[in-house]
Amino acid sequence: MYPIVFAVILLCFYVWHDVCFMCHSSLTGFLYLLKGSKMKKISTVAIVALFAPAIAQAAPIIMEGDYVLTQVSDNGTLGNASNNPGIKHDITGTGSFGIEDYLTPGTPHELFSVKSSQFGLQTNNNAGRSDISGVLTDTSAFSGYDQSTNWTGTFNDFYTISTDTFFNDGDERINMMTTITALVDLTDVEFLRSIDPDPDHKTFAEFSTVNGRGTDTIAESDFVHAQGTNTGLTIGLYSNSDITHNTGVSDSSWSIDPSYYLAGNNAGTGDFSLGLAFMLGDLATGSSSTFDYAYVMGESVDKVKVSVPAPSSFLIFALGLLGLARLRKSK
Numbered sequence: 001m002y003p004i005v006f007a008v009i010l011l012c013f014y015v016w017h018d019v020c021f022m023c024h025s026s027l028t029g030f031l032y033l034l035k036g037s038k039m040k041k042i043s044t045v046a047i048v049a050l051f052a053p054a055i056a057q058a059a060p061i062i063m064e065g066d067y068v069l070t071q072v073s074d075n076g077t078l079g080n081a082s083n084n085p086g087i088k089h090d091i092t093g094t095g096s097f098g099i100e101d102y103l104t105p106g107t108p109h110e111l112f113s114v115k116s117s118q119f120g121l122q123t124n125n126n127a128g129r130s131d132i133s134g135v136l137t138d139t140s141a142f143s144g145y146d147q148s149t150n151w152t153g154t155f156n157d158f159y160t161i162s163t164d165t166f167f168n169d170g171d172e173r174i175n176m177m178t179t180i181t182a183l184v185d186l187t188d189v190e191f192l193r194s195i196d197p198d199p200d201h202k203t204f205a206e207f208s209t210v211n212g213r214g215t216d217t218i219a220e221s222d223f224v225h226a227q228g229t230n231t232g233l234t235i236g237l238y239s240n241s242d243i244t245h246n247t248g249v250s251d252s253s254w255s256i257d258p259s260y261y262l263a264g265n266n267a268g269t270g271d272f273s274l275g276l277a278f279m280l281g282d283l284a285t286g287s288s289s290t291f292d293y294a295y296v297m298g299e300s301v302d303k304v305k306v307s308v309p310a311p312s313s314f315l316i317f318a319l320g321l322l323g324l325a326r327l328r329k330s331k
Contacts, residue, residue: 061138063147065169066093068297072165074136076151077126078110078174078195078295079103086110086126089199089233091299093170098202102235102297105201109273112163113192113256114180119158123256132161139164157183159283174295175309182283189283190258193293194250194275197235199228206230207271211249213264218306220264221246224274225301232300237276239293239308244279 060071060080069088070078079086086103087110090096103110103126111125114132122131134153140146148166155161163178180191200206210227214220218238224247225236239245248261254273255261261275280289298304 061149065147065167066095067172068174069097072149073126075124075130076134076163077124079108079126081127082108089297100199100202102197102199105198106207109196109254111194113258115190115258117187122155159183172297177292179288179290181288182285185285186283189280192258192261192275192277194273196254196273197226199233200230204230210269211272213247213266223306226274227301234298234301234304236296237274238296238306239276241291243291246277248275
C-alpha cells in the first residue's frame with residue numbers, strides 16, 4: 001500500500017510544484033541537505049516528496065558508491081565523452097577508484113538505440129550522437145536508492161522513453177529500468193544497450209578484452225561480459241526480463257543495431273562492443289513496455305553477481321512516469 005500512497009503524493013506534488021515554481025530555490029537546498037544525510041526512511045521520502053521537487057540537470061550527474069563511480073550524461077548515456085569518470089570500479093568496495101576506467105579510453109562508446117518499422121534507428125551515444133532529446137533529473141533524495149537519476153526523452157511524435165539509473169552504495173552494479181511508450185501505433189520495436197569496455201588500457205595499454213556470452217549457470221541470452229586480458233576485471237550486461245532479449249559481441253564495427261545482438265552474434269576476443277537487446281514487438285498508441293537490466297561488475301567473470309532489482313521498485317518507476325508527463329507537457 002505504501003508505494004501507491006507515495007505515488008499519489010508525488011503526483012499531487014508535481015501539480016503543486018508547477019503552481020509554486022518560484023519556491024524552487026529554497027526547496028532545492030533542502031533536498032540536497034536531505035540527500036547528504038543518506039536518510040532513506042519512509043518519513044524522509046514523504047517529506048521530500050511533499051516539499052522538494054526533482055531537480056532537472058543540464059549537466060551530467062555524478063553517481064558514486066563504494067564499488068562504482070560513474071556519471072549519467074544529459075542525453076541519458078553513461079559517461080561524458082572522454083571526461084572522468086566513465087565507469088570506474090573498485091573491487092575492494094572502499095571507494096578507492098584508481099586510474100582504470102571501463103569506458104573513457106580511446107573512443108568512448110556507451111549507448112542505447114531504439115528501432116521500429118515506422119522511424120528506423122535512433123541512437124544516443126556518450127561520444128556525441130544524440131538523436132533523442134530529453135531531460136535528466138537527480139532523483140537520489142527520494143528514490144529509495146543512494147544513487148539514482150531519471151532521464152526522459154521523446155522522439156518526434158513516435159514515442160517517449162524513460163530510463164531510471166540507480167544503485168545503492170554497496171552495489172557492484174548499475175541498475176537500469178527503461179520504459180518506452182508509443183505515441184502512435186508502432187511495429188517491430190527493438191531496444192539496445194551497448195558498451196565498448198576497456199578495463200586494462202590505463203595500466204597495460206591494452207584495448208582488447210576476452211568477451212563471452214553466458215556462463216555454465218547463466219544463459220547466453222541473459223549475460224554478456226568482457227574481461228581484462230591482464231587484470232581479469234570484468235564488466236557485463238545482464239537481464240532476466242520476461243521480455244524477449246538476447247546478447248551479443250560485435251566486431252570492430254561496434255554495431256549500434258539491436259537486431260545484430262538479438263541474433264546472438266559473438267565476435268569473441270578483441271576490441272569489440274557488448275550489447276543487450278530487447279524485442280518489444282508491436283506497441284499500440286498509448287501502450288508501454290518496461291524492462292530491467294544492469295551493468296554488472298566483478299574481479300573476474302566468476303565473481304560477478306548477476307542480479308537486477310525486480311520491477312517492484314515502484315517508486316522509481318512512478319518517478320519515471322512523472323518525468324514523462326512533465327516532458328510531454330513541455331512540448
